[in-house]
Structures are given as structure tokens and as C-alpha cells.
Amino acid sequence: MTTFVRAGYHADIRTVEYTAENGDRLLRSGGTLAWRLNNPGNLRPSRLYEGVIGTADTPNGRFAIFASPEAGRTEKRKLLRRGYDHLSLRDAIYKYAPPNENDTEKYLAFVKRRTSLGENTLLSTMSDAQLGDIMAAMEQMEGYNANQETRRERWVYVTSVSLSDGARPLADYPVQVVRNGSPTHVRTDARGALPAMVTTTDGEEVILLEATDAASEIGRITLEQRSRSIVLSRLRDIFEGVSQPHTPTREAATPPSPAPVRYVVQPGDTLSMIARRFRTTNSQLLQANSPTVRHADKIRPGQVLMVHTGAAASNMGSSPQGAAPPPIAPTRYTVRRGDTLSSIAARHGTDTASILAANRQSVRNPHLIQPGQRLVLPPRGTSTAATAPRTTRPVRRHASPTVGTRSRENEGHPLAIVPLTQRRAPWMEHAYAEATRWAGRTEDVIGRTINYHHELGTKWLKSLSGSDNAWCASFVNWCLREAGYTISKDHFRARSFVSDANFAQIDAAIYGALGVVGTSHVGFVYAKAVNGNPIILGGNQSDQINFAAFKKTSMRYYVPLTYLEFARTEVHDPRLDVSTVATLNAELGIAVNSHAAGSTR
Incomplete structure (x- = not known):
């Protein structure tokens, strides 16, 4: 049926x-x-x-x-x-x-x-x-x-095609769709999806081409008398990087300090490892991320760090050279329900670092802003990054992105500055940010500011509170959407991930996997306990967003279809941190709600 x-x-x-x-x-x-x-x-x-x-x-x-x-x-x-x-x-x-x-x-x-x-x-x-x-x-x-x-009654069969780099959806990607010899130029949406293709003739072949002069083939799809979701991976070996001129001018020889790199902590990371990777020091990382990071040995996956790389780190706190340009009047913004610093920055043409710099006294925790709070926004188009003469050339993909500006052995030959991309479960930074933001507050408090059901379009679920308003699945889907991934069709039900064609089951608990408990609860795999049971970061756990352990025998694991190729590389070596529920909750100030302990609804 x-x-x-x-x-x-x-x-x-x-x-x-x-x-x-x-x-x-x-x-x-x-x-x-x-x-x-x-x-x-x-x-x-x-x-x-x-x-x-x-x-x-x-x-x-x-x-x-x-x-x-x-x-x-x-x-x-x-x-x-x-x-x-x-x-x-x-x-x-x-x-x-x-x-x-x-x-x-x-x-x-x-x-x-x-x-x-x-x-x-x-x-x-x-x-x-x-x-x-x-x-x-x-x-x-x-x-x-x-x-x-x-x-x-009439049945309609739809084939949904998404493009991915193996881990992330490819948004706004130009594609030429050829049906019955007629080409149509389209672009993928924010979730990497092409416009749905309705079957009009069983067995019709659709050709997908790059919408470029080369028009290389992406793939071929056969439309059938059934609905399907298909992901085509576009793994490319070359992408754009920015390098300094080969023969720098006097002005370019000492370029202004670049903007800090926004780095999301991964399982297994330590502060010293991150410092070595970016050629900075523990003390400079602590200084740049105070007060969210107080101890060098207490950083957690999903946490966001601002990293000043190389020379930029050594110049922290120094005065810029030269006269300042005439000031441009900033604007003021009132925080609305559901806002985050990153979403505000994206809408107003700036970055989170610039907003933090302009609001040092009122925003001490970048993950904790409240509706009604007034922010000063830098002028559109400005950021903490200074500009310098640049040329662009293709750069081969490396295991670790290059972030410095010095040439090899100081020979004067420029290295490209490759944008840092982190492909491992990008939605986890949003889940961790919400756990940090609410710090153990219960659903009745959370719901006054954000209703995850409403954020995803289900207005008839009026509240997060009560046994009829289970919100674990809506929380998971909200985090996925914030990271640019497709959400499940029946987004407020935990079991929706089991049957939705946009999600695929995997064989092991990897970081960021959607852990489904039976058919009644879902959260994100975050770490593992000493006994091997997964520790889940999720909503609607004891009426909170917190960390909780579940028996691995009761779990099934899923990932977005556009992430499946990358997930398969991790299944054989999940590299999960070993921790305890008590430690993880305590570090975020989460006191598990004793009146609803263990409740997941």
C-alpha cells in the first residue's frame, strides 16, 4: 500500500x-x-x-x-x-x-x-x-x-537529479538538459538539485551536459514509470586558487594581513595540531577565540575557531600602516528569530568576523545572539580582509589546503592561497552552535525564540513543547538545511529518513551520521563512549538539545545522498572521539533535565 x-x-x-x-x-x-x-x-x-x-x-x-x-x-x-x-x-x-x-x-x-x-x-x-x-x-x-x-486520480512519476562534489551539493551549477534533442539551460538550486523531470515517455533518455563551451557530458538519465532520486558526483581535480604576482611590487611584497580563516574543529583535532597546520601558536589561537575557548585542551568537533594564519597571527594587535580611509557609516540591525551571525553576514554583504569586531562589547559569544538584540553592521562589501593585487590560476587539490603566502624556500615564486574547504559533515557546526546557544535550556524556552517546525514550513505544529510536538527530526533537518543540504520530505518525523530517497543508509556510525533510534528518534552521531555505544547530539533529548548515549544495537545510520560518496570513505575508519555524555554536556553548561531524563518522544 x-x-x-x-x-x-x-x-x-x-x-x-x-x-x-x-x-x-x-x-x-x-x-x-x-x-x-x-x-x-x-x-x-x-x-x-x-x-x-x-x-x-x-x-x-x-x-x-x-x-x-x-x-x-x-x-x-x-x-x-x-x-x-x-x-x-x-x-x-x-x-x-x-x-x-x-x-x-x-x-x-x-x-x-x-x-x-x-x-x-x-x-x-x-x-x-x-x-x-x-x-x-x-x-x-x-x-x-x-x-x-x-x-x-492520476499518477505522476518524477526523477530528481542532484549534483555533488562527493560531500557537498553543487549549488548554482550551470547545466544543459537535453530532452528529445532540445536543450534547456538551467542551474542547480541551493541544494544542488536540478528542476524535477516528469516522465512523459517511459524509457526516455535525458542527457546532462556542462553548460560551457566545452559542453562535456555529466551523465545520462533514463526516465521510468517510477520516481527516483539520483546524485551525480562532479569530483574535479582542479579548482581556483588566488596567488600573489610572480614579480611582486614593493607594495605587494608586504601585503596587508589577510582575514582570519574560519575553521570548524574536526574529530581528533587538538589546538596544537590546528596551530601547526596554520603556522600559528596555541596562545594566538586562544587570544583570537576568547572567551569561547578558555583552555587549550577543551575544543570539540563542530566548534568554530577564527584562525589568523602565518604572518597575520604574529601581527595580531598591531596597528595598520598608512592613513585610514574616510569612514563609512555603519548600519544598525535588530536580530530576528532564527538569525545567526553567519546568516546576517551573508544577507548584508559582510562576514562574521567583521560583525564580531564591530560588536565586541555586546556579543561575547558568537553563537549566542537573541531576538531584539541590536547589532552594528559594517558597510556592505567590507570585511576584515584587506585587498591586494592578485592574479588567479588553477591549483591542484591537496590533502591540506595551502594557507600561507610565502614561496617555497623564499625563492620569490608565489604560492596560491587556496580557500579552506571542510567537507566532513558540514551540518555539525550548526548542531553544535545550537547546543552552545541554548546551553541546556528546555524546549519551552527554546520555542519562544525558534520553532524548528515553523522554520521548515510546518506551521500547524505550533510549539516544541508537549508529547504531540516531537521536534528531534525538525532539529536535524534544520541543521541540514542551514548547511545547504536537502531535508527529508516528512521533515518532522524521525522515520522520514528511513524511507526518503534523498538519504542513504550506511553500515557504521561515522561523525555527523543521522542516528535513527527505532523509528521514533533521530540525532547526529558525535562521539562514542568507552563501551562503543554512539553518543548522539540531538534535539528533543530530555526536552533539550544535549548529548545522550544510545545502544548501538538499536541504531541505524543515514547520510544525505549528496554526501554518500564521502561517507563511504569514512565507514571503514570512522575516527570518532571517545568521550562521555557527562563531560560533553558539562563543557557546554548543559544540566540534563531531570524531569524528562531520557525522554526523546
Whole structure:
């Protein structure tokens, strides 16, 4: 049986579009609204209902769309038992179908005639079979099965193609799509996805080409009578780096200090290792990252460090040479719900280091800003990086990016400055930042600032609090989205990753893998305990964002499909840090909520 995970209502053509777990889409039109919505009881949206996969805005108001008619009937039965059990049949009908919307007396007479029940009979005294008879009569009265001759259903099969470098989606990548000999120029979206391809002819071959003069082939896709998600990896050996001129001028011989490198700590890193890699020192790293790093032996994966490389590190604190340019007036910005320093910087044409420099007194922790807080933003286009004459040349990929500016053996031959790219689970910095930001605060506090359901577009889940608002999956999907990855279709359900074609199962716990506990909880693999059990960084753990250990026998592991190629290189050597839950939580000031200890909902 097909399981639908999402639905939307096209009011202009009165059609419901259902999306199945495998990506197939069903278009349903005609019949009655209740039939189109799988909603025999014409129920309005409510957080109390399970099986709701969408809502429909109609001239008569909003109605819930259920995954199946059975799901709709189940929720109607629960509603009658929950809110109507103490009422007589007459009072129940008047409450369910009030006179301002219905001919309630006619409605009551019809139900009595179909069930042979008296209007003064209490619902609490009725058997499940009798309640079922009432529901069947109400369903007929509501017109669920009317206009059957006009019902129309049509399946649509969609092939989704994404481009990846093996670890990250390739966003805004130019592609030429050739179908039936006709080329169309498109670009991938922010998640690396091309526009969906609908199967019109079974077996049609689609050719994907580089949208360049060379027009080299990326791949060929065969469209079928089924929906699929496909990732094509574009692993390139050459990419752009920036080098100094071969014969530097006097001015270029002593270039201004570059902007600090933004480095995300990886499993196994130590401060001294990072210092050696970037030709700086522990003390300079501590100075540049105070107060977020207070001890050289306490850095953790996912933590972001600002690293001044080489000569830039030795010049920290020195005055710049030459006269300053005329000042440009900064702007002021009020932090909004869901903002991070990096998202604010991206929108306003600057960088996080510049914002931190302009707000030293008010922003002491780059991961902790609050809605309503006022920030000073540097002028658009400015950053802490000074500019210098540059030429560009292709540079071969190295295992470790080159970040210095000195030539080999000081021979005067320039080395390129290759942008630092970190491919290992980029979403983990967002998860760690949220854990740092909230420092053990519970979901009722977190939800006043950010609702991860709402951030991903599910407005009917009004809160993070309560047993009906489990948010572990929405937290995971939010972190993935912030890092530029596709989210699961049924994003608020932990089990969505198990069946979503945009995610792939792997055989071992690697850093950043999505650890699914049964089908009811999901978080990120962060480290491992001494006994080998994975330590999960996740939301909705004891009503918090915290670290918790789970038995490895209860876990399955998944990664985004665009990350799969890189993940496979780590499965045989996961290189997870060994730690304890108590240590990790204590370092972020997280006191596990004892009133909900172990709860994952």
C-alpha cells in the first residue's frame, strides 16, 4: 500500500497533490472535498491529530489532509471519544454540526434513522460498533461518497537529479538538459538539485551536459514509470586558487594581513595540531577565540575557531600602516528569530568576523545572539580582509589546503592561497552552535525564540513543547538545511529518513551520521563512549538539545545522498572521539533535565 508523506491543495483547480515516500505523486480531483482530502469527518487542522500531511484552504475555511481515509476516520473516532463522550447523541450532533453551518435538526434525524439510537443516548454508553454506525451515518450525511462518477486520480512519476562534489551539493551549477534533442539551460538550486523531470515517455533518455563551451557530458538519465532520486558526483581535480604576482611590487611584497580563516574543529583535532597546520601558536589561537575557548585542551568537533594564519597571527594587535580611509557609516540591525551571525553576514554583504569586531562589547559569544538584540553592521562589501593585487590560476587539490603566502624556500615564486574547504559533515557546526546557544535550556524556552517546525514550513505544529510536538527530526533537518543540504520530505518525523530517497543508509556510525533510534528518534552521531555505544547530539533529548548515549544495537545510520560518496570513505575508519555524555554536556553548561531524563518522544 502506498504511504503518502506530504500533500498540498491547489485551490484554483480544486486538486490535491499527494507525495508518496518514494517521490511518486498522485493528483486527485473531482468527487467531494472530503474524498479529495482523505477527511471523511471534514476535520479542521489540529495538533492533536496524527496522520495529517497537509492542509487545504477553501472558501469554507481550512481543512486537514490525511495520509489515508483510515487515518481520517481514526482521528474522528478519537475526537468523538475525547470531546463528546459525556454528551448525548443530540448534544453531540449540535456540537459537531452547529446550526450556523448546518441544518442540524435534519442532520440529527438522519443519524437517528440510520442507527436506531435515541437522541438522549450518551456516547459514553455506546459500544465501538455503535459509535462506528454513527460515524458511517455522519460520513454519508457529510457527502463523502457523493459524485463518485467525477472522481479522477492520476499518477505522476518524477526523477530528481542532484549534483555533488562527493560531500557537498553543487549549488548554482550551470547545466544543459537535453530532452528529445532540445536543450534547456538551467542551474542547480541551493541544494544542488536540478528542476524535477516528469516522465512523459517511459524509457526516455535525458542527457546532462556542462553548460560551457566545452559542453562535456555529466551523465545520462533514463526516465521510468517510477520516481527516483539520483546524485551525480562532479569530483574535479582542479579548482581556483588566488596567488600573489610572480614579480611582486614593493607594495605587494608586504601585503596587508589577510582575514582570519574560519575553521570548524574536526574529530581528533587538538589546538596544537590546528596551530601547526596554520603556522600559528596555541596562545594566538586562544587570544583570537576568547572567551569561547578558555583552555587549550577543551575544543570539540563542530566548534568554530577564527584562525589568523602565518604572518597575520604574529601581527595580531598591531596597528595598520598608512592613513585610514574616510569612514563609512555603519548600519544598525535588530536580530530576528532564527538569525545567526553567519546568516546576517551573508544577507548584508559582510562576514562574521567583521560583525564580531564591530560588536565586541555586546556579543561575547558568537553563537549566542537573541531576538531584539541590536547589532552594528559594517558597510556592505567590507570585511576584515584587506585587498591586494592578485592574479588567479588553477591549483591542484591537496590533502591540506595551502594557507600561507610565502614561496617555497623564499625563492620569490608565489604560492596560491587556496580557500579552506571542510567537507566532513558540514551540518555539525550548526548542531553544535545550537547546543552552545541554548546551553541546556528546555524546549519551552527554546520555542519562544525558534520553532524548528515553523522554520521548515510546518506551521500547524505550533510549539516544541508537549508529547504531540516531537521536534528531534525538525532539529536535524534544520541543521541540514542551514548547511545547504536537502531535508527529508516528512521533515518532522524521525522515520522520514528511513524511507526518503534523498538519504542513504550506511553500515557504521561515522561523525555527523543521522542516528535513527527505532523509528521514533533521530540525532547526529558525535562521539562514542568507552563501551562503543554512539553518543548522539540531538534535539528533543530530555526536552533539550544535549548529548545522550544510545545502544548501538538499536541504531541505524543515514547520510544525505549528496554526501554518500564521502561517507563511504569514512565507514571503514570512522575516527570518532571517545568521550562521555557527562563531560560533553558539562563543557557546554548543559544540566540534563531531570524531569524528562531520557525522554526523546
